[in-house]
Amino acid sequence: ELKKKLSKLEYDNKILQDELLAVEKSPYLPKTLARLHYSVTLRRDEILKNEFGASINEKQGSLYEIKNQLRKYAPLIGLDPDIARITVTEAIQNIIEHGHGSYAHIEMEINNLATNPYMKMSFKHEMKPGQQYTLTQIEENAKKGDINSEYFDFEDARGRGEFLMKELTDERQIINGVELDDNGEKIHYFKRILINYRDPKGPRMETSFDEIREEIDRLDTDDVVCYFHTDHKQARLNSITVITNKSEDHRVRKIMEEAGFSLSHRDTYSRTLFSSYKPLKDVTREEIEHLFVKIRKLVQAEVEYKHGNVEF
Structure with missing residues (x-):
């Protein structure tokens, strides 16, 4: 009877492993997937109220599936899945904890048609009018997470997160912009873009200023x-x-x-x-x-x- 139970557990475990690694181990998807776009909008205020600082089952949390989506698809273009998950964990933690407004927007794009395939992740939240979070400020915070820096602060979680995002991504973009809400009111926002390439030393995607042009169109x-x-x-x-x-x-x-x-x-x-x-x-x-x-x-x-x- 015990052997039967052990055999069933081993079988169930194998089925679960096959499901978890189906995308990563697929011999077809790396060749057939051309582009992938994943987008989600979260109620940031609800996560802060009910999940942050509380003892919850992580797998039932609002952020678990998002982290796993990025981890799952990263290997398709030759990226390390664990690095992808660490990066998105730090970025999401940052916008939920330090952002402003009711919502947080997260997007992932995989481009497997580019000469050097890449994964582009963006994290966006509202900012108070007149406030900005610039690349200069980000670099200053990152020093607090760098053990080799004179500004290193072990207890500074934000500094640690900024340092990890800086070290684990090939390219970073920061946008402090303005958009219109459903009522036509201007909303100031902060958007962090993190890009990883199959070959970090290979060609980069061409810079597009389309988003800035859209910003200009919204201004008076x-x-x-x-x-x-x-x-x-x-x-x-x-x-x-x-x-x-x-x-x-x-x-x-x-x-x-x-x-x-x-x-x-x-x-x-x-x-x-x-x-x-x-x-x-x-x-x-x-x-x-x-x-x-x-x-x-x-x-x-x-x-x-x-x-x-x-x-x-």
Whole structure:
């Protein structure tokens, strides 16, 4: 009787293992899957109220299946499933715990048609008006999670999470944007994008500014625009794209050229300019941050001018 029970348990365990690893072990899906898109919106406030800090069965929690979805599909393009799960765990934990608003939006995209297949994960939540969470702030927090940093803080969970996301992803993008809700009201949001490639040293996906263009379309005609996009190739700065109102063109170009950059490409969109600059020398992260501060001050001066507070 005991042998029968053991045999049944072994059989049930094998069936369960086969189900869990069906996608990872499939000889067909890596060749047949072209694209995959997974999207979910969670009631962030409910998770905070009922799950965070409570003793619950993790497998019944709101986040368990999402983490497993990313873990399940990562091997199809040659990614480590455990690294994928750790990354998404830290990112979800971050937006639930430190975000704002009632909802959290999570998306995963797998592109198996690209020359270098990739998994793109995005995590989005509402921000209080006037607040931003910039890449500079993220880098500062990541130092608190780096055991080799003088700023290391063992008890800083957010720092640990930021450090892990930085170390475990090939490419990061940060968007502080604006969208319209169902009532036409402007909602400020923060969006974190994490990308992992089959070959971390291989070609990267082309930068798309479609989301920023959509942002610009949502703004009022008298709103002032200021976006920065940095592009790195194998840890080296490749270019910086500055997006501002056309009226800022000459002043921004002067700042960039004085800092050792050369204009390489320019696109006009609506009332804005997308100007890409190539560095003519090695540039440190501190120098880039200083550059952004100067341009932000320039743009802020235009904001003050539009409100009639200063001469411009």
